[in-house]
Amino acid sequence: MPDNAFGEFLRARRAGLRPEDVGMAHHGVRRVPGLRREEVAVLAGVNADYYTRLEQGRERHPSPQVLDALSRALHLDTDARAHLYRLTGTAPDDRHRLAPDTVSAGLRRLMDGYAHTPAFVVNRTLDVLAANALAEALFSPFRPADNLVRMIFLDPAARHFFTRWDWTAQATVANLRQAEGYPADSPRLNALVDTLTRHSAEFTALWSAHAVRGKTQDAKHLHHPEVGPLDLTYQSFDVRAAPGQQLIIYHAEPGSPSAQALGLLGTLDATRRQPAD
Structure with missing residues (x-):
C-alpha cells in the first residue's frame, strides 16, 4: 500500500x-x-x-x-x-443525503426476475417504493400497501395477516428508528410519526422505548386470506447505487407447504392479471 x-x-x-x-x-x-x-x-x-x-x-x-x-x-x-x-481513515457523512424514492429500471427488472418469491424495495422510513408481482399479491390485503409501519398499525388487515403481530410491531418500530439522524429524511419521518402517534397508542408506546434494530434477516409468519399460513424467511440487501434503499426478498423452504402456497398465490395473481377474452 x-x-x-x-x-x-x-x-x-x-x-x-x-x-x-x-x-x-x-x-x-x-x-x-x-x-x-x-x-x-x-x-x-x-x-x-x-x-x-x-x-x-x-x-x-x-x-x-x-x-x-x-x-x-x-x-x-x-x-x-x-x-x-x-x-483518510474516515467515513462519509451521508446523513444530509435524501434517500432516493425512485427505484432504478435495472433493479425493477431484477425483482421481476424473482417470479416465485416476493421482492420489494423500501426506503429509510419504510415506504414501499417498488414490488414485484408476487409481493403485490402477498400484500394485497392492505389498502394501500404503501408503508410497512402504517400497514402494521393502522390497517385492519394487519392483525390477521401478521400472526406474530406483537413481535412484528416491535421489530418494525425499531427498524424505523434507524431513519433518525438523517436530516434530509426528517420531514417524512416526522410526518409519519405524527400520524401514527395520533392514531395508535401501541405505536406511541413502542416509539417511546427508543429500540433500534436494522433489517437483516428473520422469520415471517403470515396468514394470507387466499392461500392460508405462510412461514417465510427474508433477507435484506442495501442498494449501493441508491443509499437508503433496501431490497427485501422473502423465501419459502423449497417443497414446503408455504412454497406451495406461494406458488398458488402467484397462479391466482397471474390469472387475475390476464385480460378477459
Missing part, C-alpha cells in the same frame, strides 16, 4: 479530467493531461498551497467538508467518494 495513497488518488483523478469536463475555459496546449492543481483548488474552494500539501502527503487530516468539496470538484461517484474518505 503506497504511503501517500490519498495524494496519488487525487493526482490520478485530477489527470483524468479536462477543463471542459468541469466547465472551465481551455486555452493552449498543456504539458500534462488533466487539470492543474490550482484549478482543482479553485473548484473545491480551498487554498492552492493547501491542496498541494494534500497531494504531496504533507497534510493528512482534511476535514469532511474539504473531502466533500474535493469529491464535487473531481466529479467522484458514490464509490469513488467513499474510497476517498477511507483513504
Whole structure:
C-alpha cells in the first residue's frame, strides 16, 4: 500500500479530467493531461498551497467538508467518494443525503426476475417504493400497501395477516428508528410519526422505548386470506447505487407447504392479471 495513497488518488483523478469536463475555459496546449492543481483548488474552494500539501502527503487530516468539496470538484461517484474518505481513515457523512424514492429500471427488472418469491424495495422510513408481482399479491390485503409501519398499525388487515403481530410491531418500530439522524429524511419521518402517534397508542408506546434494530434477516409468519399460513424467511440487501434503499426478498423452504402456497398465490395473481377474452 503506497504511503501517500490519498495524494496519488487525487493526482490520478485530477489527470483524468479536462477543463471542459468541469466547465472551465481551455486555452493552449498543456504539458500534462488533466487539470492543474490550482484549478482543482479553485473548484473545491480551498487554498492552492493547501491542496498541494494534500497531494504531496504533507497534510493528512482534511476535514469532511474539504473531502466533500474535493469529491464535487473531481466529479467522484458514490464509490469513488467513499474510497476517498477511507483513504483518510474516515467515513462519509451521508446523513444530509435524501434517500432516493425512485427505484432504478435495472433493479425493477431484477425483482421481476424473482417470479416465485416476493421482492420489494423500501426506503429509510419504510415506504414501499417498488414490488414485484408476487409481493403485490402477498400484500394485497392492505389498502394501500404503501408503508410497512402504517400497514402494521393502522390497517385492519394487519392483525390477521401478521400472526406474530406483537413481535412484528416491535421489530418494525425499531427498524424505523434507524431513519433518525438523517436530516434530509426528517420531514417524512416526522410526518409519519405524527400520524401514527395520533392514531395508535401501541405505536406511541413502542416509539417511546427508543429500540433500534436494522433489517437483516428473520422469520415471517403470515396468514394470507387466499392461500392460508405462510412461514417465510427474508433477507435484506442495501442498494449501493441508491443509499437508503433496501431490497427485501422473502423465501419459502423449497417443497414446503408455504412454497406451495406461494406458488398458488402467484397462479391466482397471474390469472387475475390476464385480460378477459
